Amino acid sequence: MIRLLDKQTADKIAAGEVVERPVSVVKELIENSIDAGASAIAVEIRKGGKEYIRITDDGCGIHREEVSLAFRRHATSKIVRASDLDSIDTLGFRGEALASIAAVSRVRMVTKTADESTGTLCVIEGSEEADVSQTGADTGTTIVVRDLFYNTPARRKFLKSDSAEANQIIELVSQMALCYPFIRFRMINGGNTLFTTPGKGDTLSAIYTIYGKTTGNCLVKAEKSENDMHIMAYVSNTGESRNSRKSQVFFVNGRVVKGKVMDSAVKLAYSERLFPGRFPIVFMFLYVNPETVDVNIHPNKKEVRFDDEKLVENFISEAIKEALRTEDAVPQIKYNAESVKTYKPKPAPVKENNTVPVVSVKEQPKQEQVNIKELLKTKREELKIRENPAPVVSAGPSKPFIFSELNILGTLFSTYIVGFREDAFYLIDQHAAHERVFYEKLMNEFESSEKHRQSLLIPSMFDIPASSEGTGWEEILNCMGFTVEPFGGRSYRMTEIPAFMKIGEAEEFVRDFVSEIEHDTDIKSRRILDLIASKACKAAVKGGRTLHESEIDALISELDRCENPYSCPHGRPTYVRFSRNQIERMFRRA
Numbered sequence: 094m095i096r097l098l099d100k101q102t103a104d105k106i107a108a109g110e111v112v113e114r115p116v117s118v119v120k121e122l123i124e125n126s127i128d129a130g131a132s133a134i135a136v137e138i139r140k141g142g143k144e145y146i147r148i149t150d151d152g153c154g155i156h157r158e159e160v161s162l163a164f165r166r167h168a169t170s171k172i173v174r175a176s177d178l179d180s181i182d183t184l185g186f187r188g189e190a191l192a193s194i195a196a197v198s199r200v201r202m203v204t205k206t207a208d209e210s211t212g213t214l215c216v217i218e219g220s221e222e223a224d225v226s227q228t229g230a231d232t233g234t235t236i237v238v239r240d241l242f243y244n245t246p247a248r249r250k251f252l253k254s255d256s257a258e259a260n261q262i263i264e265l266v267s268q269m270a271l272c273y274p275f276i277r278f279r280m281i282n283g284g285n286t287l288f289t290t291p292g293k294g295d296t297l298s299a300i301y302t303i304y305g306k307t308t309g310n311c312l313v314k315a316e317k318s319e320n321d322m323h324i325m326a327y328v329s330n331t332g333e334s335r336n337s338r339k340s341q342v343f344f345v346n347g348r349v350v351k352g353k354v355m356d357s358a359v360k361l362a363y364s365e366r367l368f369p370g371r372f373p374i375v376f377m378f379l380y381v382n383p384e385t386v387d388v389n390i391h392p393n394k395k396e397v398r399f400d401d402e403k404l405v406e407n408f409i410s411e412a413i414k415e416a417l418r419t420e421d422a423v424p425q426i427k428y429n430a431e432s433v434k435t436y437k438p439k440p441a442p443v444k445e446n447n448t449v450p451v452v453s454v455k456e457q458p459k460q461e462q463v464n465i466k467e468l469l470k471t472k473r474e475e476l477k478i479r480e481n482p483a484p485v486v487s488a489g490p491s492k493p494f495i496f497s498e499l500n501i502l503g504t505l506f507s508t509y510i511v512g513f514r515e516d517a518f519y520l521i522d523q524h525a526a527h528e529r530v531f532y533e534k535l536m537n538e539f540e541s542s543e544k545h546r547q548s549l550l551i552p553s554m555f556d557i558p559a560s561s562e563g564t565g566w567e568e569i570l571n572c573m574g575f576t577v578e579p580f581g582g583r584s585y586r587m588t589e590i591p592a593f594m595k596i597g598e599a600e601e602f603v604r605d606f607v608s609e610i611e612h613d614t615d616i617k618s619r620r621i622l623d624l625i626a627s628k629a630c631k632a633a634v635k636g637g638r639t640l641h642e643s644e645i646d647a648l649i650s651e652l653d654r655c656e657n658p659y660s661c662p663h664g665r666p667t668y669v670r671f672s673r674n675q676i677e678r679m680f681r682r683a
């Protein structure tokens with residue numbers, strides 16, 4: 094028997110088309126707010142939107158007489174006749190969203206137009222007739238949607254966890270906020286405000302507020318117009334990258350899309366600039382002649398098709414390449430901790446009057462080694478050392494000691510590099526020297542705005558002790574050029590290490606570094622950080638290996654580049670000097 098379905102059943106079935114999950118409700122309601130000319134939109138959700146969704150806007154509002162109509166199927170203010178379909182400039186036009194939402198939830202709407210003195214409250218549950226009354230309100234509209242799918246339990250069962258549903262909503266609102274930078278978007282989840290964009294029209298500010306400083310700081314702007322196409326994009330400089338495409342958002346003519354054209358254009362632009370398996374951050378806004386693109390209107394299919402795919406691909410990749418060639422693309426990752434602001438760059442090393450430890454047969458150079466760094470720290474210390482010169486100190490060479498001026502003879506006991514120059518011969522402790530070089534490179538990396546990272550083919554896993562949790566160690570390691578990601582519990586995955594390190598060194602360093610940190614360790618304090626880092630460097634650098642000639646050469650020239658090459662970070666001397674005179678005395682020649 095053929096029957097006409099009753100209104101409620103028909104509405105519920107139709108609702109399935111529009112309202113699939115909480116994020117579809119949010120999308121429809123935000124689109125309505127945008128169509129209503131809102132300049133501020135607040136989105137609040139609880140329990141992934143299953144229990145509560147609120148959208149508040151300051152748009153034009155709905156007249157009291159029209160409020161119930163708005164909830165009727167095919168009720169829209171946006172088109173009147175079929176021919177209007179060709180010239181739609183609003184996001185919605187089918188007149189289905191409100192009716193569909195009301196069919197599967199409990200809706201309360203408060204709305205007021207600018208010319209009304211009081212607002213309208215409209216309560217509607219499961220497609221029942223709307224209950225309309227007067228209420229006080231500001232101009233604009235607030236819609237609260239509760240208990241989504243309360244009357245369609247089968248649909249409710251298909252929803253994901255609260256956090257998974259919430260994530261979809263947050264992602265959608267983030268993307269909407271980027272696409273409409275002139276609208277102030279506020280996102281509240283479970284009572285917490287996640288972000289409020291400035292709404293001043295600046296896309297980059299919106300990116301900063303939503304995605305944070307680390308992302309915002311590394312972005313370069315790309316902009317190009319050609320052949321009826323315009324692109325504006327923010328892309329990461331080569332100092333920052335991700336291990337998935339998750340940080341790439343593409344908008345074509347104002348809609349979020351996916352597509353292989355964009356993927357390959359980005360890949361092309363970054364080829365030879367990023368290690369394989371790394372992906373840049375991309376926020377791309379592409380505008381093309383609507384006649385040359387097919388953006389599937391279905392909300393869940395975001396695939397986009399262009400008439401001339403190669404043309405679009407080249408256009409995008411050229412625009413990004415041009416941006417990456419600019420000076421702005423020089424990586425600028427800044428460390429922002431309080432303590433570092435007050436940390437002044439060390440003065441240029443005073444290598445003159447530098448006291449090279451001179452070995453006399455009886456006295457061994459122990460604490461007498463003058464630590465240049467200490468010397469430069471404060472004037473008082475400087476004076477103290479000048480007034481009480483260390484007792485072994487003879488009138489040392491007045492010109493800076495240059496390690497690469499030594500004639501290297503080889504190594505001794507797999508520990509000391511032997512070299513001579515003019516009237517002296519030298520033993521360089523390769524382990525101490527390496528420790529010094531390693532430490533200075535690390536701390537330079539830490540201070541530098543440009544990070545040199547290398548990707549690990551196979552990420553390295555490590556665990557942190559409970560005591561280092563929540564101390565901010567990840568941020569410090571990141572500033573040193575490591576990339577570590579949480580891997581559940583106290584396990585972490587290291588995917589990138591500073592370019593100058595070997596894998597083994599990096600692993601030793603990180604393991605030692607995190608184990609040195611206690612709950613109450615203030616690693617933002619530069620003094621404490623120096624201490625911990627120097628200890629961890631010691632663990633990282635292995636001694637007791639015969640160096641190849643090329644390794645010796647490299648170490649020697651790296652020592653010359655050090656600010657304080659004269660001692661290891663713990664104050665052990667990196668080298669000792671035997672003068673010809675001393676040697677002659679040992680042989681009773683002098």
Ligand code: ADP
Binds near residue numbers: 154170
């Ligand atoms: P559509 O957006 O396709 O027109 P909807 O069911 O989403 O259909 O909305 C129906 C009508 O209700 C809209 O055409 C609009 O006139 C009105 N409306 C809905 N939401 C708002 C809002 N936030 N502010 C002002 N008017 C609104």
Ligand code: MG
Binds near residue numbers: 121125186190191
């Ligand atoms: Mg709509």
